[in-house]
Amino acid sequence: GNPTPPLTPASSMPPYISPNADVKPHFNELKPPMGMQNDELRLTFPVRDGIILPPFRLEHNLAVSNHVFQLKPTVHSTLIWRSDLELQLKCFHHEDRQMNTNWPASVQVSVNATPLVIDRGENKTSHKPLYLKEVCQPGRNTIQITVSACCCSHLFVLQLVHRPSVRSVLQGLLRKRLLTADHCIAKIKMNFNQSPGNGNNGSNPSDRDSVEQTALKVSLKCPITFKKITLPARGHECKHIQCFDLESYLQLNCERGSWRCPVCNKPAQLEGLEVDQYMWGILNTLNNSDVDEVTIDSGANWKAAKSPANPGIKQEEDSNDNSVGKRGKAVSPGSMNMPTMNNWEMNQALSPYLPPDMNTIASGSMISQYNQSSQNRNPASNNQNYDFGMNNGPGSNEYAGNGPLSHLNESVNSLDPLNAMEKSLNEQMPHTPHTP
Incomplete structure (x- = not known):
């Protein structure tokens, strides 16, 4: 024709x-x-x-x-x-x-x-x-x-x-889709209130005991790159606590993006991504340590999981929280300083373009x-x-930037x-x- x-x-x-x-x-x-x-x-x-x-x-x-x-x-x-x-x-x-x-x-x-x-x-x-x-x-x-x-x-x-650019999209998401720590903590508690198997953290439910969970191990490594997460994110529909690295996820979807969560495989479209301020705070607190896994309990208290490799190496203690070096002590949400947009080092100036x-x-x-x-x-x-x-819109107060997309x-x-x-x-x- x-x-x-x-x-x-x-x-x-x-x-x-x-x-x-x-x-x-x-x-x-x-x-x-x-x-x-x-x-x-x-x-x-x-x-x-x-x-x-x-x-x-x-x-x-x-x-x-x-x-x-x-x-x-x-x-x-x-x-x-x-x-x-x-x-x-x-x-x-x-x-x-x-x-x-x-x-x-x-x-x-x-x-x-x-x-x-x-x-x-x-x-x-x-x-x-x-x-x-x-x-x-x-x-x-x-x-x-x-x-x-x-x-x-x-x-x-x-x-x-x-x-x-990936960097500019990342900055826009950080400005508008930073899920406040209070909502992140509520999400963690809701995860524990769900029955085992339904509220699993991206792991196989059959691997879990049938008894009620009292704590979850959460990796600080991105499931895409297996490197430590810089900006922790997940999809709005994701039920798990585990995050992926936001920049790595955007890079993954640059060409033929499936826009699916690498943890649970649910759709995680660009406009539904959220940055977890609480996990970001944990990552910032552990910034100078080799800890790559934490344990989070039903009250959203967390502590560094014991590292099986090189257990004899002394950890570098964080000047803001000396308890981090003591791996057995839990850190409560109220004792942490939460990072904000100002904590993100931006090499580029922002622009008001829509x-x-x-x-x-x-x-x-x-x-x-x-x-x-x-x-x-x-x-x-x-x-x-x-x-x-x-x-x-509905739920916009959950985000520090007041803007669902x-x-x-x-x-x-x-x-x-x-x-x-x-x-x-x-x-x-x-x-x-x-x-x-």
Whole structure:
């Protein structure tokens, strides 16, 4: 069949033009004030209403096809100024409802006569999308796709995406999703009130005695990296006390994220993650020791579990709490200083950006916001903070930042993105947090 006509913010144009119109752009001097940090790990989210070319197939037996799209000057300027915005071209199998990037072996792509290298990963199993903003220009742009074999089983889509760095997302979560120590302690006590087997701490229930539990061992090591946790987190629906390291979890979900808790395997979407202030306090207290496991009782009192390895080595005592070195003594919640956002050493300045949408990008307002906020920012930083907003809702008083992420519910992959586009290509593309 014929490919779907492109839907662009500026105009609708035929999908193909003659190859001789494929010319190199004349780039203007508009460049971001800071250099790109291409080595940063980034998460990727489709921008609301940001589809430039809706999913299209290549015409059968057409070896070379040209696909034209328009970029308004304001959109192009915003893309260049914002290091966390990109123009993403991806190819995926038409039956893949998750729309994971998959490039047929024979596909080659050039944009405005600039050939692009497709990264198919090691062993050709981890394909990456193409990011085009560096080779685009304001106005008319041409994508040329060359194939030597039929690719009718695949679809192509061009869309604006928001690519916040892992560090900025982590900072936003820490500001808005720090679960206060009181609520963390209540969660621990609730865990003990549940029957054994239901309230297990991520361990096999069959390993536990049928008698009522009086204490639980909790590892201070992340189940992802097996290194000591820095920022302890879990999903909102998780019932266990055990945490994982927040930064490691975000890194794990950078590419084809499943967004599932590594402890209990329940869904743990970005907007449902929470940082456990109480466990963070325990980790801070034990910062200078080699303790990697603690025992927590039903009153939320904790003590360092005895380390079987090298028991003769004397522990370095914490200057704030000399009882830590005495492994037998329990520490009560009231005797601890709880860490806050100020305890987190941030190398980057924060920024007030909300996740972008197409209207604010097209209006050019992001550039003026950037100029206004840059007066208060570290000029050496281009790492925008991923702001989750301040929506107050049920249970918002549980968090130090007063903000459950209710407005990000669309990012949960409960919607079938491909099915939604089949219903109406004019509708916005649902957010899919796992989209690379």
